Amino acid sequence: MNPTPTRSTALLTDMYELTMLQAALADGTADRQCAFEVFTRRLPNERRYGVVAGTARAIEAVRNFRFTAEQLDGLDFLDARTRTYLENYRFSGQIDGYREGELYFPQSPILTVRGTFGECVILETVLLSILNFDSAVASAATRMVTAAEGRPIIEMGSRRTHEDAAVSASRAAYLAGFVSTSNLEAAARYGIPAGGTSAHAWTLLHTDADGAPDEKAAFRSQIDAQGVGTTLLVDTYDITQGVANAVEIAGTGLGAVRIDSGDLGVLARQVRDQLDSLGAYDTKIVVSSDLDEFAIASLRSEPVDIYGAGTSVVTGSGAPTAGLVYKLVEVDGTHVHKRSRGKASHGGAKQALRACRSTGTAVEEVVWPIDCPAPDLGGVLHAVDLTVPLMRDGEPVADLPTLTESRDHLAAQLVSLPWEGLALSRDEPALTVRFIGL
Missing domain, CATH: 3.20.20.70 (Aldolase class I)
Incomplete structure (x- = not known):
């Protein structure tokens, strides 16, 4: 099934992304190699986990993020150099992240986008609008499914x-x-x-x-x-x-x-x-x-x-957004992060695994730098990889899961949570996220 009609998604963005691009082209920073990350700082009230949803739609939106001549004609606040850049724009970088139907928690590196600053920065709004809405609905719906027994x-x-x-x-x-x-x-x-x-x-x-x-x-x-x-x-x-x-x-x-x-x-x-x-x-x-x-x-x-x-369910059960953000975490191999009060982030492109007991029950998430070997869990726990390739050189990977496969995957992940993790009225996350080497 074709998940969405083929159409340009390039104007599903905010103006400031294009004005940043124009400034970056002018000062020479547009070509710096960067990594952006999608994550949430906290879960909505009473939520103990979130559900990643909209991944397939997001990848398709990146693939269709191409400006038409008519769209460019309307961007009269941009100079000629920036419009030429956008005329030839094709995302050519790498995207890794949690597969659709995966569970996430505060600070989980749900999506990592790598490429030049220019090609990554203008994807912020379209990625967040899809992932925030779909994940909010899926998270609310999953709680309803759990409640229905x-x-x-x-x-x-x-x-x-x-x-x-x-x-x-x-x-x-x-x-x-x-x-x-x-x-x-x-x-x-x-x-x-x-x-x-x-x-x-x-x-x-x-x-x-x-x-x-x-x-x-x-x-x-x-x-x-x-x-x-x-x-x-x-x-x-x-x-x-x-x-x-x-x-x-x-x-x-x-x-x-x-x-x-x-x-x-x-x-x-x-x-x-x-x-x-x-x-x-x-x-x-x-x-x-x-x-x-x-x-x-x-x-x-x-x-x-x-x-x-x-x-x-369609309004996310009182939480119309999942609270996901898209932040720059790496520039030319150097980790960068915000230090704002209440909005601190961990620098560096990351990958994650879920540490589980032999029974399959999840214990915690472990996050480490994306290009480093997986940490040793000591032999007591076994690792389940969470970060998977989603796009390579601007093209979706060939084996992205279908909607049915993602549906089955989510059902299996819910079983892996500790039983108290499915409670409807507790404020703390069901699992903690631990950072190694960051």
Whole structure:
């Protein structure tokens, strides 16, 4: 599957990146060999880990970061020399980092971009906009998947965000373990299973000759069109009557009923009892209505079969960004770093591994210079490499994982965390990051 339509991504940037480039071309520093790093200084409140997402989209964006003549005509704040540089711009450097679906923690070297200052500095905004959004959504979605304890979750948040962001959010949620999306563009572009039946408007549409609500007519029409395996929305009017009408029209083979309002736990129990009393033992219960990981966790003991999540996943569950930054860490082989209060960074291009016990449980992350041999863990722990090649000489590596492979990888990484690392309401990271030789 082609992950994104081929188009120039060159204007998905900030003006100051191009003004820095112009100044660097003027003073001769544009060709200095540099390394930039994507990392986060801290996790959002109550998060114990983050999920790397958007890597494939980011690499594709770098590949398509090429200025068109029309774009250059609009950059009238730049001099002729800078526009000529941009006309011929092609990223030719190296990118290494954590694969998509990997877990990260404060100071994890998620992405390392190496090349000249000129070719690396102008990639900051496009890389961060993709990685911040996708990683925030995937991190929120993964917490929901953990809270659901194996019950399926449907992504249905397209109407709560920008139309392009909706597609990216669907992809990130699927990476995290959601089973399907309501967004057809995401389904077509990324091969994500699509799902959906009807909204309250469908039920409201159906009235009798006197204009009175006719819920049975709405259910009958939906079943005629989609079969008895469909999901009927039963809470447009009275939910008890809605369930009775649903089973009367569909029979005991009805696929599912959906509850979209009210006290979901109480209603799920009532609906389960009613369905069973009517003989619809196999009819599933789907719940939706502004669910986040905490609401899902509170419903674990209730007879809920499927969750539908929207607003809280596409907005990153109250954390619309992962807090990732893109910082210069090396110039001509010399480590550089900020010393600002609260914003200090570790200099040097880096790579990382995860130290694990023989059981597979992760203990810590270890970070060291990118061109040095891996540190000795002493034989007690074994190392799992985190940093992998993503681009070489400006071209994506041939064996980048697919979305499905990244999805499976993330599921495996969650199992490797210490059990307390999956807690929803603890502030400290699940793992610490240790630096060696930096």
